[in-house]
Amino acid sequence: MTALLPSASRPSDRTPAPPHVELAGVTRTFGTTLALAGVDLAVPAGSLTVIVGPSGCGKSTILRMIAGLDAPDSGTLRIAGDDVTARAAGERDVAMVFQDYALFPHMTVEGNISFGLRLQARHHRRSGPGRDEIRARVGEVCALLGLDNLLHRRPAQLSGGQRQRVALARAIVRRPALLLLDEPLSALDPQLRASARAEIRRLHRELGTTLVLVTHDQHEALSMATHLIVMDQGTVAQSGNPGELYRHPCNELVATFLGTPRMNLHDRDGVRIGWRPADGRSATHRDGVPPGAFLVDGVVESCEFTGDGQHARCAGPDGTFVLVQREGESWLEPGDTARVTVPAARLHRFGPDGRRLP
Known part of the structure; x- marks a missing residue:
């Protein structure tokens, strides 16, 4: 059945938020393979932007570039108006949740969540967070995600849904201005995916952070996005309001990719x-x-x-x-x-x- 469009995706009279992330003329090749072909796109500030498209369309490459894990061959990348094209990942106010969650198996839930803050405190002794602040921030994010009773468990003792929440908590506890999610629900079973979608939407509303999520699942994209970007063979096929893309697709690819059963x-x-x-x-x-x-x-x-x-x-x-x-x-x-x-x-x-x- 066709995915229900979230209320935030319905047309409104509000002025669109300015872009938080901008890519201008970005290209990237891997050997002889052209992954991105002069991509221009904008992620509105405060949006839950979903980048969707078939496998190999370039969506994960874009996410890695925003995070600073990969660099474009040409073009410009701006975050909050600043040119960060050549800036290292650690110099961007960005946190990323990976597809496999990448939790430290030898650490407890509390240790995994606080790891980034403890590193920050070690490298920035004067400006970094103190022990009390770290403890308070970990407690705050665990309460938000329902992890209070799991603090002393290790990843192997958690379900897939619980590991996903720990990965989200580890990213959120840093209070980044930009949160990136790379196929965060792909390892979950269908029932857990439905509840996880609702949880991510709730977190976005409560945190007010700009969130960019990559997925190949069009149902996931339509049901979650406030701003939708459809990729095709290294280019942006169409972007904008999810309801507008669904009702007025610009070409056959967008028309047949969005909607179940397909057009x-x-x-x-x-x-x-x-x-x-x-x-x-x-x-x-x-x-x-x-x-x-x-x-x-x-x-x-x-x-x-x-x-x-x-x-x-x-x-x-x-x-x-x-x-x-x-x-x-x-x-x-x-x-x-x-x-x-x-x-x-x-x-x-x-x-x-x-x-x-x-």
């Missing part, structure tokens, strides 16, 4: 017509076709029950398509003839080059 596409008179499976309505030959509506016929090949509805997969003269049917509708069955109408306002049109047409 249906049909060739008609040199134009590609697209429609979301949930926007179609089952009809019969006796029913009239609304003015401007798109009509497609087929035969049901299979049906997938989803709990609150079903996905009917059909094949017809215009190719295959999927129709989402809700609870209470007269459901189609394999072998049935499917006739579907789609309102004109719900149609998407793409030219031969894949770009959206007016």
Whole structure:
């Protein structure tokens, strides 16, 4: 089913926040492979920005560059208005949560969370945090993430969800202006992923920190982002409000990447017509076709029950398509003839080059 868009992603009359992170003309190659091809993008201050795209599109390379773990071959990277292109990772007010969490196995939860602060205190004896401040900040972040009763355990004694919270706590306790998350939920089972998504959204609201998250999961991206960036082969395909990208994709890649089940596409008179499976309505030959509506016929090949509805997969003269049917509708069955109408306002049109047409 299509991911529900968060309230923060709905259009508003507020003035967009200025960019916290800016990439201008950034390129990066690895051997003969072009990972980033002149990328221009902006991360609004205070946003929960999600960078999404298929494997190999360059999203993790961008995150590593923002963190200072990799450097561009050309181009400029700014954080809070400062050019940090050549600045070391330790000189940027940035914290990162890695995909595998990278916890120290020999340390307790408390030791893992306080490690960065203790290093800071050791290297900056006059300006660094004291013991009491470290203890207070660790206690504060553990209360925020529900880790109070796990302080003396080691990573091997924790579940996947608990390890993820410890990794978040270790990053948050430093109070960075910018928090980076690299596929933070990929190791969790589906039920834990749902609760972890909600937890990250809550943390973003409460902390007010600019957060950049990388994922290949479009459902995760749509359900979490306040600002969405879709990558394609080392370039930014489209960026902006998640609802706008979903409703008005700029090209076929964005249209078919966002949304589950994926958008249906049909060739008609040199134009590609697209429609979301949930926007179609089952009809019969006796029913009239609304003015401007798109009509497609087929035969049901299979049906997938989803709990609150079903996905009917059909094949017809215009190719295959999927129709989402809700609870209470007269459901189609394999072998049935499917006739579907789609309102004109719900149609998407793409030219031969894949770009959206007016």
